[in-house]
Amino acid sequence: MDSIDVIEKRIKFLEGRIFGKKKSVESQPELAAELLNVNSKMVSALSHRDSINSVLSRLDQLESFMDPMFTAQSGLTPETKLELVKSSEDEMIEMMANLEQVHKLASSLDSEHIKKVPDLTSELEKLTLVFLNFKDETTNQTSEVQALLRKYNEIVNLISASLVKWDEVVTNYEIESAPKKIID
Structure with a gap:
């Protein structure tokens, strides 16, 4: 059996699981043909768009950079991590001051005047x-x-x-x- 036959059998199995034992499965378009059609349309749509292709080729790398645990997994030394935290110290202090101001002004939001707005x-x-x-x-x-x-x-x-x-x-x-x- 070659690999295409194996893939077709797996697709038939999946179609059976999705559609069940209905007789209308034959009237449904074959999933493999639809997937092949979609793939060819995607390839033709992206063939002349180099910028999109370069982004798609680096998608895994971009996802890893966006992961919040990236810095923990990146093998940075504790000293480097400390420097990163220190470099954002001013921003953190400003955010803390803003948060305290929000807590102070929260009572204003609960005032009768604000409650009567609706x-x-x-x-x-x-x-x-x-x-x-x-x-x-x-x-x-x-x-x-x-x-x-x-x-x-x-x-x-x-x-x-x-x-x-x-x-x-x-x-x-x-x-x-x-x-x-x-x-x-």
């Missing part, structure tokens, strides 16, 4: 709706005022231009109607 959410929602309505009204009024200001500026510009032209016309008539000096 009861006040309906009122807050009403106020939010009122605020949004005011905001919409304000936006509408702002756009109306801006439109009126634009019209006002247009009118002022037209009046200014008209006055300048009238001034020119009046000046020209004054010049023409002025007595002319006769030169001897």
